[in-house]
Amino acid sequence: MIATKAFATPAPDADLAPFQIERRNPGPHDVQIEILYCGVCHSDIHQARNEWGNSIYPMVPGHEIVGRVTAIGDHVKNFKVGELAGVGCIVDSCRTCSQCSAGEEQYCENGMTGTYNSIGKDGLPTYGGYSTQVVVDEKYTLHVSEKLDLKGVAPLLCAGITTYSPLRHWKVSKGQQVAIVGLGGLGHMGVKLAAAMGAEVTVLSTSDSKEADSKRLGATHFVNTKKEGSMDALKNRFDFILNTVSAPNSYDQFLPLLKTDGAMVLVGAPPEPSAITGFNLIMQRRTIAGSLIGGIRETQEMLDFCAEHNITSDVEIIPMSQINEAYDRIMKGDVKYRFVIDIASLKD
Numbered sequence: 001m002i003a004t005k006a007f008a009t010p011a012p013d014a015d016l017a018p019f020q021i022e023r024r025n026p027g028p029h030d031v032q033i034e035i036l037y038c039g040v041c042h043s044d045i046h047q048a049r050n051e052w053g054n055s056i057y058p059m060v061p062g063h064e065i066v067g068r069v070t071a072i073g074d075h076v077k078n079f080k081v082g083e084l085a086g087v088g089c090i091v092d093s094c095r096t097c098s099q100c101s102a103g104e105e106q107y108c109e110n111g112m113t114g115t116y117n118s119i120g121k122d123g124l125p126t127y128g129g130y131s132t133q134v135v136v137d138e139k140y141t142l143h144v145s146e147k148l149d150l151k152g153v154a155p156l157l158c159a160g161i162t163t164y165s166p167l168r169h170w171k172v173s174k175g176q177q178v179a180i181v182g183l184g185g186l187g188h189m190g191v192k193l194a195a196a197m198g199a200e201v202t203v204l205s206t207s208d209s210k211e212a213d214s215k216r217l218g219a220t221h222f223v224n225t226k227k228e229g230s231m232d233a234l235k236n237r238f239d240f241i242l243n244t245v246s247a248p249n250s251y252d253q254f255l256p257l258l259k260t261d262g263a264m265v266l267v268g269a270p271p272e273p274s275a276i277t278g279f280n281l282i283m284q285r286r287t288i289a290g291s292l293i294g295g296i297r298e299t300q301e302m303l304d305f306c307a308e309h310n311i312t313s314d315v316e317i318i319p320m321s322q323i324n325e326a327y328d329r330i331m332k333g334d335v336k337y338r339f340v341i342d343i344a345s346l347k348d
Contacts, residue, residue: 001022001023001024001025002022002023002024002025002032002133002135003020003022004020004021004022004023004131004132004133005018005020005131005132005346005347006018006019006020006021006060006127006130006131006132006346007019007060007130007131007320007323007346008021008058008059008060008127008130009048009057009058009059009061010057010058011057012048012049012050012055012057013049015324016048016061016130016323016324016327019058019060021060021127021131023127023133023134023135024122024135025135026071026072026073026135027073027137028073028074028075028076029073029075029076029137029138029139030072030073030076030135030136030137030138031069031071031072031073031076031079031085031135031136031137031138031141032069032070032071032072032133032134032135033065033067033068033069033070033085033087033133033134033135033136033141034067034068034069034070034132034133035065035066035067035129035131035132035133035134035343036066036067036068036150036342036343036344037065037066037067037150037151037153037154037317037340037341037342037343038062038064038065038066038128038129038130038154038340038341038343039062039064039129039154039155039157039158039159039313039315039338039339039340039341040062040064040318040323040326040327040330040338040339040340040341041061041063041064041155041158041159041185041338042185042246042330043063043158044061044062044063044128044327045327045330045331047059047061047116047117048061048327054117055117056117056118056119056125059116059117059125059127060116060127060128060129060130060131061116061117061128061129061130062115062116062128062129062130062131062341063087063088063089063114063115063116063128063129063157063158064088064129064154064155064156064157064158064159064340065086065087065088065115065128065129065134065154065157066084066085066086066144066150066153066154066157067084067085067086067133067134067343068082068083068084068085069081069082069083069084069085070133072138073138076138077138078138078141078143079138079141079143083143084143084144084145084146084150085141085142085143085144086141086142086143086144086153086154086156086157086303087115087129087134087136087140087141087142087157088115088142088157088158088161088293088296088299089106089114089115089157089158089161089293090105090106090112090113090114090115090140090293090295090296091113091114091115091118091120091126091136091137091140092112092113092120092121092137092140093105093108093110093111093112093113094108094109094110094111095139097109097110102295103295103296103297103298104295105140105295105296106292106293106294106295107292113126114126115128115129116128116129129343130320130323130341130346131343131346132343132346132347139296140296142157142296142299142300142303143300143303144303145303145304145306145307147307147310148306148307148310148311148312149312151312151315151317151340151342152312152313152314152315152340153303153306153312153313154313154315154338154340155185155189155313155315155338155340156189156302156303156306156311156312156313157299158293159185159186159189159313159338160189160193160302160303160306160311160313161293161294161298161299161302162186162189162267162291162292162293162294163186163187163189163190163193163242163244163267164189164193164294164298164301164302164305165291165292165293165294165298165302166242166265166267166289166291167190167193167194167197167240167242168298168301169291170240170263170265172194172197172199172239172240173197173198173199174197174198174199175198175199175200176198176199176200176239176240177199177200177202177237177238177239177240177259178194178199178200178201178202178238178239178240178241178242179201179202179203179204179234179237179238179240179241179242179254179257180194180201180202180203180204180219180241180242180244181204181205181241181242181243181244181245181249181254182204182205182243182244182245182268183203183205183210183213183214183217183337184244184333184337185313185335185337185338186244186267186268187203187242187244187245187337188213188217188313188314188336188337189313189337190242190244191203191214191217191218191219192217192218192311193305193311194218194242195217195218195219196218196305196309196311199240200220200221201218201219201220201221202219202220202221202222202223202234202237202238203219203221203222203223204223204225204231204241204254205222205223205224205225206224206225206226207224208224210222211224213336217314225253231253231257234257235256235257236256236257236258236259236260236284237257237259238257238258238259238262239258239259239262240262240263240264240265241254241257241258241262241263241264241265242264242265242267243264243265243266243267243268244267244268245268245270246268246269246270246271247268247270248270248271248272248274249270249274250274250275251264251266251274251275251276251288252274252275252276252277252280255276255277255280255281255286255288256280258284258286259284260284260285260286261284261285261286261287262284262286262287263286263287263288263289264286264287264288264289265288265289265290265291266288266289266290266291267290267291267292276288313337313338313340314336314337314338315337315338315339315340316335316336316338316339316340317339317340317341317342318339318340318341318342319341319342319345320341320342320343320345320346321345323341326339
């Protein structure tokens with residue numbers, strides 16, 4: 001076993017603090033990675049504070065991991081020592097069900113193994129990227145381009161794939177009209193990716209302060225949805241709406257903006273249900289759907305797409321010692337647009 005420095009929380013009402021964990025020695029198909037940066041996802045907070053009711057303690061969060069390979073198992077074929085590598089939200093799955101066979105491990109019929117807050121096949125809890133190193137099966141390890149700023153690559157492993165997957169699944173392409181609801185950690189990636197796919201992007205936000213950033217990120221239009229009558233001219237306009245908002249919001253407010261056969265896809269999970277008027281779907285054969293991250297194959301496709309188009313997340317780098325403060329700032333919306341931990345600060 002490999003002694004590894006980490007930051008963990010022992011309970012839902014406790015701060016994260018220094019903690020030592022044991023990583024397994026690399027097996028024949030494993031890749032050992034020295035973690036350089038780890039993104040901070042809002043779901044880290046939900047799980048650290050047991051807001052979803054499934055938390056396992058002590059918990060080491062973090063599923064937006066990038067670093068360098070330091071060792072490989074004897075049968076590893078696709079990674080070499082010294083290469084950059086990444087680990088996202090999934091570190092294992094059953095590998096045999098129809099979803100896994102289709103490369104959709106996130107929907108594994110027998111339950112995927114999360115990078116943290118899961119129980120692995122060895123019966124032990126998984127620990128995430130708020131740590132100095134990780135050991136992962138090569139099938140769940142990702143190649144990272146040397147072209148991009150590694151700090152901004154880390155959030156691609158969750159925020160990037162969470163927005164890329166629905167854009168690809170619903171075949172967003174050149175010339176389409178796309179709206180992004182919310183300009184936060186997910187929304188800012190949605191704007192960048194949709195624009196790179198050739199869509200004309202409109203940001204729908206409740207804050208005028210987001211307008212300049214929306215244009216800088218690649219949006220052509222910006223609409224403050226709180227202003228009376230602001231959406232009247234948008235009815236039947238969009239081929240696709242990506243709703244990234246996790247706060248309570250009215251789906252009925254946005255459905256009339258879709259064209260015939262248009263789709264609104266949810267990647268945010270508000271704590272309260274939103275009523276949907278049947279006629280908002282029926283009259284134009286509109287669709288409302290949801291999407292969860294992506295499989296390993298699609299996540300690699302996303303990383304390659306981002307390398308080709310020079311796309312990374314907008315990040316603020318923090319030392320590990322500031323993680324509790326960062327959680328508080330995320331809850332206040334005080335970040336543009338993702339925190340990323342410099343893991344060198346944990347090693348020190």
